[in-house]
Amino acid sequence: MAKIVTGKNHSKKEVILKKAATLFKTKSFSASSMRELADVVGVEAPSLYNHIGSKSELLQDICFKIGSQFTEQIEQISTSDKSTVAKIEAVIRFHIEMMAENFDEVYVANHEWKHLNEPYLTDFLNIRRNYEKSLMGFIEEGITKNEIKAVNPYVTVLTILSAVRGLEFWQRNKKNVPLHVLENDMVNQLLYGIV
Amino acid sequence: MAKIVTGKNHSKKEVILKKAATLFKTKSFSASSMRELADVVGVEAPSLYNHIGSKSELLQDICFKIGSQFTEQIEQISTSDKSTVAKIEAVIRFHIEMMAENFDEVYVANHEWKHLNEPYLTDFLNIRRNYEKSLMGFIEEGITKNEIKAVNPYVTVLTILSAVRGLEFWQRNKKNVPLHVLENDMVNQLLYGIV
DNA sequence: GAAAAAAACTAATAAGTGTTAGTTTTGTAA
DNA sequence: TTACAAAACTAACACTTATTAGTTTTTTTC
Numbered sequence: 279m280a281k282i283v284t285g286k287n288h289s290k291k292e293v294i295l296k297k298a299a300t301l302f303k304t305k306s307f308s309a310s311s312m313r314e315l316a317d318v319v320g321v322e323a324p325s326l327y328n329h330i331g332s333k334s335e336l337l338q339d340i341c342f343k344i345g346s347q348f349t350e351q352i353e354q355i356s357t358s359d360k361s362t363v364a365k366i367e368a369v370i371r372f373h374i375e376m377m378a379e380n381f382d383e384v385y386v387a388n389h390e391w392k393h394l395n396e397p398y399l400t401d402f403l404n405i406r407r408n409y410e411k412s413l414m415g416f417i418e419e420g421i422t423k424n425e426i427k428a429v430n431p432y433v434t435v436l437t438i439l440s441a442v443r444g445l446e447f448w449q450r451n452k453k454n455v456p457l458h459v460l461e462n463d464m465v466n467q468l469l470y471g472i473v
Numbered sequence: 474m475a476k477i478v479t480g481k482n483h484s485k486k487e488v489i490l491k492k493a494a495t496l497f498k499t500k501s502f503s504a505s506s507m508r509e510l511a512d513v514v515g516v517e518a519p520s521l522y523n524h525i526g527s528k529s530e531l532l533q534d535i536c537f538k539i540g541s542q543f544t545e546q547i548e549q550i551s552t553s554d555k556s557t558v559a560k561i562e563a564v565i566r567f568h569i570e571m572m573a574e575n576f577d578e579v580y581v582a583n584h585e586w587k588h589l590n591e592p593y594l595t596d597f598l599n600i601r602r603n604y605e606k607s608l609m610g611f612i613e614e615g616i617t618k619n620e621i622k623a624v625n626p627y628v629t630v631l632t633i634l635s636a637v638r639g640l641e642f643w644q645r646n647k648k649n650v651p652l653h654v655l656e657n658d659m660v661n662q663l664l665y666g667i668v
Numbered sequence: 669g670a671a672a673a674a675a676a677c678t679a680a681t682a683a684g685t686g687t688t689a690g691t692t693t694t695g696t697a698a
Numbered sequence: 699t700t701a702c703a704a705a706a707c708t709a710a711c712a713c714t715t716a717t718t719a720g721t722t723t724t725t726t727t728c
Contacts, residue, residue: 324709389584434667444635459625463632467632471666472664477675516676
């Protein structure tokens with residue numbers, strides 16, 4: 279009889295969630311089966327249900343855990359006394375660090391949210407929309423204060439968020455390009471350009 | 474007995490491919506069934522097989538059609554006599570236009586290539602790697618010629634490609650932000666920054 | 669209009685899906 | 699040791715999956 283091995287400070291559900299994130303990232307949510315997940319966890323598929331409610335619930339937990347971490351952070355940056363440019367920089371750096379530390383979960387939240395059921399799908403999209411609004415607020419504030427060029431705030435938010443989201447492709451080159459180089463160069467390009 | 478309606482200059486396979494791209498974009502490749510596709514096409518599922526080889530083949534066709542369009546374009550830009558900055562700008566603008574004109578296919582190629590079977594998966598990744606190398610060549614050339622700051626070329630490529638890939642999120646806001654504004658502002662931010 | 673080819677159909681297959689029921693084993697407290 | 703709960707197991711269900719076989723209908727060609 280196999281057993282779920284839990285490290286210290288990790289419930290069995292957390293172990294399952296972590297392995298699910300890795301599986302969903304690698305194979306996508308829909309193409310991942312509960313039997314495959316069970317294999318990775320080292321247990322028979324039905325045994326998973328002693329710890330989790332459903333396959334959907336796994337996706338929900340991953341997406342909202344990441345979602346709330348980002349929300350929390352941007353609220354903290356909002357209420358700080360940084361300059362607007364420094365706020366934007368802080369957002370970019372936080373994205374990069376989240377990507378570095380919670381790659382699988384962030385990847386899944388970014389790519390597989392589409393498979394959330396209602397009402398979670400709507401909730402998740404609202405969280406994201408609010409996040410984008412906060413960041414857009416920084417941009418607008420920066421333009422008002424003449425700290426930032428008169429650009430279209432929406433396009434700027436789109437560009438920044440897309441750029442940091444693309445960090446998933448960096449993973450394979452981790453060794454060649456260390457984190458701090460990536461962080462500094464990306465911040466510099468997005469804020470000051472390359473020309 | 475239902476029938477596949479083909480507009481002029483479109484084979485029945487092309488009709489299926491177009492609808493498949495839309496379906497795969499909306500629901501993801503794995504979560505899309507041949508029965509759903511058949512529904513959209515207006516025919517029973519087995520009838521599709523008179524025109525296509527398999528579900529996988531649909532994904533292959535979509536990915537490689539888009540892949541070769543990008544490859545062709547970057548080769549053309551490579552052999553042009555533009556300045557390096559102008560070359561980079563041309564790449565960004567081409568991405569935006571491709572996204573605007575072939576949204577579904579580009580989206581699927583960007584998101585669902587993971588589900589390609591071998592040897593197609595390897596081939597596709599090679600195509601992408603070569604594309605990235607070409608773009609990286611422009612950056613390196615620009616640095617050598619002092620037209621571009623001394624940045625890390627890999628990070629720059631990553632940032633640019635991620636930004637343009639993120640245009641998929643722009644679709645919903647098409648009406649508020651017209652294409653030429655998006656194009657100009659994104660080019661400007663990536664080349665000249667926002668500060 | 670007859671013959672051939674293309675493209676639709678129905679029926680079926682084998683494999684895989686998430687999940688439940690019921691049972692047995694394991695770990696914990698008294 | 700005994701009782702109880704947690705967590706594993708096997709077996710099974712109801713469905714869905716891509717795809718094939720075989721047949722019928724439609725379209726094209728002469």
